[in-house]
Amino acid sequence: MIVVGAGPVGLALAAELALGGVSVRVLERRDSPDPAMRAQSINVPTAEALDRRGLLPALERIQRETLGVAGFRFTGHFAGMPLDPGLVDWADPELAAHTAVEGARMIPQPRLEELLAGHAERLGVHVRRGVEVTALEDTGSGVVVGTNTGSLRAGWVVGCDGGHSTVRRLAGIPFPGTDPEITGYQAVVDMADPEKLADGWSWSPQGVYRYGPQPGRVATVEFDGGPADRSAPVTLADVQSSLRRVSGTDVTLTGLRAAPTRWSDNTRQAATYRSGRVFLAGDAAHVHPPFGGQGLNLGVGDAVNLGWKLAAVASGRAREALLDTYDAERRPVGAWVLDWTRAQIGVLRGDPKSGALRGVLADLLGTRDGTTYAVKQIAGVTQRVSLPGAHPWTGRYVPDVLLSDGTRLSDHAHEGGFLLLDRTAGAVFGELAAGRARVVRDDGAGVAGALVRPDGVVVWASDTTDPVGLEPALRQWAGSDLLSYR
Ligand SMILES: Cc1cc2nc3c(=O)[nH]c(=O)nc-3n(C[C@H](O)[C@H](O)[C@H](O)COP(=O)(O)OP(=O)(O)OC[C@H]3O[C@@H](n4cnc5c(N)ncnc54)[C@H](O)[C@@H]3O)c2cc1C
Known part of the structure; x- marks a missing residue:
């Protein structure tokens, strides 16, 4: 490979x-x-x-x-509009x-x-x-x-x-795709006169710049049709010229603390x-x-x-x-x-x-x-894969699962492979999955069982001890019978 x-x-x-x-x-x-x-x-x-x-x-x-x-x-942020953590419904x-x-x-x-x-x-x-x-x-x-x-x-x-x-x-x-309209720069710089820049995002008819959140970190955006030469090296002078144009100041950059980048909106x-x-x-x-x-x-x-x-x-x-x-x-x-x-x-x-x-x-x-x-x-918490199955976990990245022994489900995924969470009293799901997934037994409350792919996507989950759907999911994803892909 x-x-x-x-x-x-x-x-x-x-x-x-x-x-x-x-x-x-x-x-x-x-x-x-x-x-x-x-x-x-x-x-x-x-x-x-x-x-x-x-x-x-x-x-x-x-x-x-x-x-x-x-x-x-x-x-x-969205387009430079900061998203206030105090407004988010974290529940x-x-x-x-x-x-x-x-x-x-x-x-x-x-x-x-x-x-x-x-x-x-x-x-x-x-x-x-x-x-x-x-x-x-x-x-x-x-x-x-x-x-x-x-x-x-x-x-x-x-x-x-x-x-x-x-x-x-x-x-x-x-x-x-769509052609570029902008040229953007990002750099961490030393400045002679940082007081000339406003913190956060600022707009002007020439473009947009952001100063912060770390000291010296600057970014600019200019609607200039995109970079003329995308392979030309990015210099301190390029960043300073752009920052001066969009901020309308004569701010002076005296050094680079990290290699700067130039980008466009080529999409x-x-x-x-x-x-x-x-x-x-x-x-x-x-x-x-x-x-x-x-x-x-x-x-x-x-x-x-x-x-x-x-x-x-x-x-x-x-x-x-x-x-x-x-x-x-x-x-x-x-x-x-x-x-x-x-x-x-x-x-x-x-x-x-x-x-x-x-x-x-x-x-x-x-x-x-x-x-x-x-x-x-x-x-990225709304991302999902379109898969059959009515359980709300199906097709989603597996949520945090705290197990009754104090470990988390993800602690059991270090070696790769499929994981099967089994919370049934008789290890009903684990028996079915033996040899095809790493079975993680737990006696905690919540979802009764879930089959998780190596990339974290849940392909089967159940709130009851009924294993319906588990065998087909195992055969499709973790077993040798992959004919259903055809
Ligand atoms: C200013 C800026 C800010 C960003 N901020 C974020 C962010 O906050 N979060 C985020 O998720 N993304 C961000 N990104 C995007 C992120 O940097 C890229 O999406 C990411 O680097 C892509 O990784 P990659 O491995 O696909 O490609 P690259 O990082 O470009 O790596 C490709 C590698 O392939 C090598 N290569 C190329 N051609 C050949 C060849 N022919 N033979 C052998 N080797 C070759 C290159 O040398 C390079 O090492 C940002 C990008 C920019 C420019």
Whole structure:
């Protein structure tokens, strides 16, 4: 198995593949990890995916070190309109069901990549740096991968090689979407005169800027038709010029504390996430502006969805048709994120009509229902896979389950594989699932049983001791009978 790209998505996917028992090589063209300042907000599904692999304590430590805050209720913003934590209905069932990871929601991307790299390495993943993929040939029974250091063969290849994906281009997968209108910069800088900037988000006819929340962190947005040269290096002078234009000040930046980034609102989704033996995940499959901090989260969601499926098929434990569920389950989530970010570009513009729209939205987001709606979307707690079954857990990421022995259900997921929560007195569900899922017995109250996929999605749940539906779910997802995918 070859994964192209050692960004957060490639690393997360490689770890899941290794956990699923397949040998993985990660090819990365960079000689060293990317120090650029990009993602910071981690949504609930991402934090829970890492929690299931035993990484929650490390995530909490990184958040404490970098933010100085252990647990806090992350809300985020919509198009620069902050979402007031005091207005959120935290008792909302979808929010209240997922609170175990509250101390792990703001992690700088380079630190997350470091954590994922260590995790993947412990699972036996080898990252080969300085290797750039330049050619691909899908032979039908495998893939020949051409690189600057020679050719390699693999059964399957996953392109996790970012928005400009070479794998996507070589596989001939179209990337339709909408063209950029903006250029944005983000940097952490030293400033001679920070008092010239207002804290938070500020609008002007030239664009938008944000100052904070950490000292020196600045971001700008200008509606200039997008960057003229997307590959040109980003300099302190670029960030200063943009900040001066949008803030209308002569603020002076004296140094960079972290590698700056430039982005646009180029918004596209791959026409398919799979072509034969080649898959796409992360930014290679979808790009969009970073508003609301969704891209890395979306990509990690792809990785954990694809990882166990591809491992099961590659090692002969499942039929190939299982792989079709990857595109079917992840494309709708990607399409939603693209629209969530496009909508924010619409209200960020400096023109009077967008300003009026911003006013209407600010009123709506100033209500308890409006804020709660937006916070739930950003947190990812409303995401679901369309699956048969009437139980409210079915198709959702499994909520926090505290067991009577003091452990949590996710503590039992570190080794990957399927989990079966069984709270029946006679271990009715566990007997059925033996050999197909790790059975977690509990005598606590609440849901009587649930079958959870390695990516945290519940495929069957029951409030009673009646096992109806469990055997078909086991056979479809965790057993050898995968004919139902056809
Ligand atoms: C300013 C900014 C803020 C952001 N904030 C957030 C946020 O708060 N939350 C969030 O979820 N997301 C955020 N994002 C988005 C997030 O950074 C990306 O979605 C994420 O990095 C995508 O990860 P990836 O692994 O798919 O791709 P990348 O991180 O781009 O990694 C791709 C890797 O592939 C390698 N590669 C490329 N081509 C080849 C090749 N031919 N051969 C070998 N290797 C190759 C690259 O060197 C790179 O290491 C932000 C982005 C920006 C720009």
